[in-house]
Amino acid sequence: MGRLIAVSNRIPKPGERYSPGGLSVALRHALEKQGGIWLGWSGDVQPNSVAELKPRSSRWKNVDYVTVDLTQRDEDEYYNGFANRALWPLFHHRSGLTEFARRDIAGYYRVNETFARILQPLVRPDDVIWVHDYHLIPLGAELRRLGIRNRIGFFLHIPWPAPELFSILPNHARLVANLSSYDLIGFQTKSSMDNFLYYQREEMNNHVGADGLLEAFGRISKIGVFPISIDTAEFEEFAKTPHGTMMRRLERSLEGRTLALSVDRLDYSKGIPQRIDAIGRFLELYPQFRNRFIALQIAPRSREKIPEYCDINRDVAEAAGRVNGTFGDIDWVPIRYINRSIARQSLAGLLRAARVGIVTPLRDGMNLVAKEYVAAQDENNPGVLVLSRFAGAARELRGALIVNPYDIDGMAQAFKTAFEMPLEERIARFRPMIEHLRKFHVHRWCSDFLEALSEYQIETALAS
Ligand code: ADQ
Numbered sequence: 430m431g432r433l434i435a436v437s438n439r440i441p442k443p444g445e446r447y448s449p450g451g452l453s454v455a456l457r458h459a460l461e462k463q464g465g466i467w468l469g470w471s472g473d474v475q476p477n478s479v480a481e482l483k484p485r486s487s488r489w490k491n492v493d494y495v496t497v498d499l500t501q502r503d504e505d506e507y508y509n510g511f512a513n514r515a516l517w518p519l520f521h522h523r524s525g526l527t528e529f530a531r532r533d534i535a536g537y538y539r540v541n542e543t544f545a546r547i548l549q550p551l552v553r554p555d556d557v558i559w560v561h562d563y564h565l566i567p568l569g570a571e572l573r574r575l576g577i578r579n580r581i582g583f584f585l586h587i588p589w590p591a592p593e594l595f596s597i598l599p600n601h602a603r604l605v606a607n608l609s610s611y612d613l614i615g616f617q618t619k620s621s622m623d624n625f626l627y628y629q630r631e632e633m634n635n636h637v638g639a640d641g642l643l644e645a646f647g648r649i650s651k652i653g654v655f656p657i658s659i660d661t662a663e664f665e666e667f668a669k670t671p672h673g674t675m676m677r678r679l680e681r682s683l684e685g686r687t688l689a690l691s692v693d694r695l696d697y698s699k700g701i702p703q704r705i706d707a708i709g710r711f712l713e714l715y716p717q718f719r720n721r722f723i724a725l726q727i728a729p730r731s732r733e734k735i736p737e738y739c740d741i742n743r744d745v746a747e748a749a750g751r752v753n754g755t756f757g758d759i760d761w762v763p764i765r766y767i768n769r770s771i772a773r774q775s776l777a778g779l780l781r782a783a784r785v786g787i788v789t790p791l792r793d794g795m796n797l798v799a800k801e802y803v804a805a806q807d808e809n810n811p812g813v814l815v816l817s818r819f820a821g822a823a824r825e826l827r828g829a830l831i832v833n834p835y836d837i838d839g840m841a842q843a844f845k846t847a848f849e850m851p852l853e854e855r856i857a858r859f860r861p862m863i864e865h866l867r868k869f870h871v872h873r874w875c876s877d878f879l880e881a882l883s884e885y886q887i888e889t890a891l892a893s
Pocket of ligand 1: 586587657692693694727728729768769770771772773776793794795796797798801
């Protein structure tokens, strides 16, 4: 078996402590197992005047980590520009937040070309290349242009939007043509895949076979659904052996009250202000719950150079202030809001300590926190997951209380149901979910994707 070459926008530094973001958690496992290369942006930025950006490489546990810096212009146009002010909001159905400039599109393509140029000399004939996420849609096409014939797969971690939304992008046709350079294109959910295929058929007149093969732009690509997951066994273990100090501090501070917990990157797609408003509505409608629980929101800041991310920080702080100001008392405030990143083992312990897990994104490719919450529970006394219908995870975690994150009253009602749910029902809802996650864990996700990619050439050879 050849090596696995993974490419993603950011990669963790070798041996670095865990950093938030679902992608890095999932990929590290696959690469260490198979051996290979992980290429991405170092996170460092050089002045525009720098003559040449040189990649750096270091090896750690069977993996060569190859990183490259970006120039300030690259960061502005590619990362803070087209990827995160056009693709991210649009793919999360927030067309009102979508901003694009031709200059940013050019920067997006330029950085993809740079990544391809760095990768090309490192590729051996039997390597398999796996490209990740919306930052790198054109990378496959750039690699093909440089003569790379290896199998290349692409996985989209975020949702693929409805065709009407996608076609808002001035370069929509070029982006889907770029995707045809991949041998396998994977989505988190069937609805994302259906949106993509509908666009291919209706807008592009391309042929989609019943066998999941797409004939487009002179190539055949295989299309599939691969819902990402977590390392269930490891997370279950973490939750049983959390770091003692943090747990003791939490327990002391709760003073016998129930804990409701939310953990998200600070992002407008995660529905945090709406969720806080729903806690306010819950306290208004059901005053008997006042002073009986604490809702802890953990949300490390992300993408801070983008204006919309400063706005969301302010919106969350204001929403929490409003609810605390209205319902808090001298010895109790309902919402605790912190921006810290938490070590995985402690996070697992916190999730286990929470009687209610609130995961209510407005739209989310999958949402790994929902899965982590389930894996962290005590089988004999599990908590209740309140989960948005617009998270990919809602397709799998059927035992959750599924809510509409835009419906504040509906969420308030669900919180009441969650707090009052008897043990028997909690167990009945929890069991099928944990069994599902024990079967469909992150290793299975990787092997399913890579297997589908390795089968690709045989099938397409037959089809063509
Ligand atoms: P994200 O949008 O980053 O990922 P998510 O799936 O929730 O979202 O993953 C976040 C990860 O970061 C989780 O493992 C969580 O435990 C961790 N994390 C969050 N806050 C943390 C904190 N304060 N301290 C420590 N860890 C924290 C994108 C897509 C998702 C998709 C993933 C994976 O947006 O929809 O599920 O990729 O494909």
